[in-house]
Structures are given as C-alpha cells and as structure tokens.
Amino acid sequence: MTSPPAPTPTHRARGDSRDALLTAARELIVGRSYSAVGIAEICAHAGVRKGSLYHFFPGKEALTLAMLDALYADFEREVLIPGLAGANGLHARIEAFVHAIHAFEARMQAESGQLPGCPFGNLAVEMGTHNPTLRRAIRGHLDAVTAHFRSVLDEAVQDGELPGDTNTEALAEQWLALMEGILVMAKADQDPATVLRLGPALVTLLTHSPPEVPHER
C-alpha cells in the first residue's frame, strides 16, 4: 500500500485519456448525434490528440459502443433505479419516472441549449438503417430498460394493482414504446413541458392494460 496509487500495471502518465474520450463522446453525441460529431471535435473536447484515440479504440464506432455501455450503466444507476423504486404504488411510480425524465431533459436543455430526447432512441433512429452493430447494441440497452419496467409491473401484479393475468412482458415493451414516442415529440417541440403534457398517457396505458376484448385469434 506504500506503492504509488496505480493499481493497474500501466503507467498512465497523467489524467486518463480513455475516460476523457468517453466523457467527451457522451456529451457531444448525446447533445447532437453520431454523424454530426466528428472525431476531431471529440478529441479537442477531451483535450487529447487523435493518435491517442486510435490507440484506445479501433475507430469511431467502437468508441461509441463503449460510450453507450457507460451511458446505460449511469442511466440505470441514476435514473432508472431511483426513479422507479422511489415511490409506492404503480401510479406513483409512473409519475415519479415521468418527472425524472422531465428533469433530465430540462437540465440538458438548460446546460446545452438543446433538448436531446432519448439518447438510445435517437441512436436507434439514426443508425437503425445503416449500422447493424450499433443498432444491435442499442437494442440490447432498450431490452434492459424493458426488463426494469417489467419488474415494476410484476410487483404491481403481486400487489393486486394489476390483474393477475397481465402480460407484463408485453406491457413493459408498450411502456417503453410510449416513452420513446413522448421523447420524440418533446424533441420535435424542443420543450420539456411536452414530457409532462404527454405523461398521463402512460398512466392510461399501464393501468388499463389488456383491452377487455380477449386476444382474438
């Protein structure tokens, strides 16, 4: 423990260039988009030269992939878990979640002047048609979000707030779809109030889950 405070075998001259690149890529790509942000701008924002970027990552796509992993981890820890587990009852949890998203969008707009919408949904739309690697990675993160939604719904079923035969898997996916749509609209408006205005739709969708018509086949 008296040795220098570097647990890793590398020397790491000064500040971690890799982390700086990931942070810069996150701020810029989330604030704008994948194709609107160039390698040069990411490097400048991170205070790192291009050669270092290509030492740590094979290219822009790999950097973005790593950035998305870190972004999802933070989103899960800072928004998903506290926003969903904080309140009691399904209705209250939905409202808490909507307000957490609203707060995030409003803060981003205050900081950068732009309302970004959902970073994962944005990338899914942007790269869905011409970058299968990124598309699949994003799809995986969206699935992880759906799993969190589902556990909330399962709890609501156990507490008797939803019918026992509720298809929580399907409903969780619908929840995510509506959330993504709300954020598309908010981005089109560039107004965080749109999140609050459309939020009640989530309550309608989630508390009236199976349309009384049994699934005809």
Place this chain on the structure above:
Amino acid sequence: MTSPPAPTPTHRARGDSRDALLTAARELIVGRSYSAVGIAEICAHAGVRKGSLYHFFPGKEALTLAMLDALYADFEREVLIPGLAGANGLHARIEAFVHAIHAFEARMQAESGQLPGCPFGNLAVEMGTHNPTLRRAIRGHLDAVTAHFRSVLDEAVQDGELPGDTNTEALAEQWLALMEGILVMAKADQDPATVLRLGPALVTLLTHSPPEVPHER
C-alpha cells in the same frame, strides 16, 4: 391538342428535373437519413447534374423542405385518409390504421432492405437539435397528422364510443406519440412485426382515454 403536351409556358426540354430531384431526395432520405445522403447521390439518382439542383433549389435544406411537403401530401392522401376512414367504429379504425402502417413499413423493407420507421419522426429526431427550420416544418406536419387523429376521435365521441367529456385534442397527441414510439421500436428491431405486436397498445390508450382519476390540480 396537336401541340406538344406541355401546358406550362416554360420549355422544359425533357423530363421534369425538379420532380426527379424531389423523388430521388424522398427515396434516399426516407430510406436512410438527411445527413447520410449527399447532394451528389441525390443528383445521380435523379439523373440530373448538380448545377440543375441549385437552379431549382437554393440548397439541400430547401430541397428537403419541398420534399417533405410532397411526402406529407402523399401520406395524407394514400395512408391517412383511406386508413382512418375505411372502417366503422373507433376500434376497427385503429386496427386498420395499424395495418396500413405495417404494410408501408413491410413494403419499404422489401424494396430497399431497410425498415425506415416514420420519415417525419426520423427527421425530427435527427434535426431537432440543430436545424430549427427543418424542425419547425416537421412539427407542422406532425400537427397535421394530429388533426386527422382528432377528427377520428371527435367522431367516436359523437357516436358515443368515447365519453362526451373526452379531451380529443390531448388524446390525439398521445395517439401520435405512441405511434412514433412504436415506429422507433420497429426501426430498432428492423422488423415490421413489431408494429403489429405493439399495435394493441393504441387500443388500450384510445379506448380508456381519461384515467378515471379526475385531473387533480
């Protein structure tokens, strides 16, 4: 009628270059995205030289604006009106609309190999944060779609299918948001079946409109 079939006063040597440019821009930009398609590619696809493009349009943005106007007009005539007015009853109309959207996405994927999602939603997401002109134009088209949804809901209220105090304006906006979200998910999946899988959420949302809780204030 023995004169050449050109009713307009201009000479128009051969095929309309302007229309060819609009068609090419539509096919390419809808199939991929604004920034992924270049001027050169649009011109090549239209069989027109770059100089002609800049004769008819001041630039890429103006071309896209005109393309979006034509695209919305066609969408309204070919999908929105027949898809919504074809059936009787709200439930049937929703299902007909979902199937119309599914058919469009499946056809696009069969033709171009890519499932595009909603062209307007895509552009809203792509340009929302850094092209206010395009953003506002798209927002206008989305409003026009909402107006169509609302008239369907108003009819349902008049027919007694929805409560008389239904806020059809708010509900129409929620309808659009959910539809956009469904198309984001379908694009992330690159699978038109996602439209059908999530379609029932529209029925839930639209036939249970105001959560029985009166709007607390």
Place this chain on the structure above:
DNA sequence: CTTGCACTGTACCGACCGGTCAACTAGTGT
C-alpha cells in the same frame, strides 16, 4: 544504464461534403 512498451503528437491521406461558377443549349416571343 539500457531496453521494452504503453502512450502521445503531428503530419498526412484519399474521399467526400455542400456549394459556386461561367459557358453552353435550346425553346419562345417579337
């Protein structure tokens, strides 16, 4: 002290971006 190696800095690449320009072509009105 010397060697090895992770990391950095800079110059450079070909391709492509949106956009400009002047010269040309071909119908139209007089």
Place this chain on the structure above:
DNA sequence: ACACTAGTTGACCGGTCGGTACAGTGCAAG
C-alpha cells in the same frame, strides 16, 4: 432572324470527414 432566358453542364472550390503512419516520450522492469 433575332434576342432573351430558363435550363443544363462539368469543372472547380475550400473545408471536413474517418482513418493512417510514424517518430517521439516517459515510465518501469531488467
């Protein structure tokens, strides 16, 4: 026959894109 002009053409512009090549640079182990 003439001039006018809408439309067309292809060469060209500066700038930026993602990515590459390679010579340093400084730390750590031998």
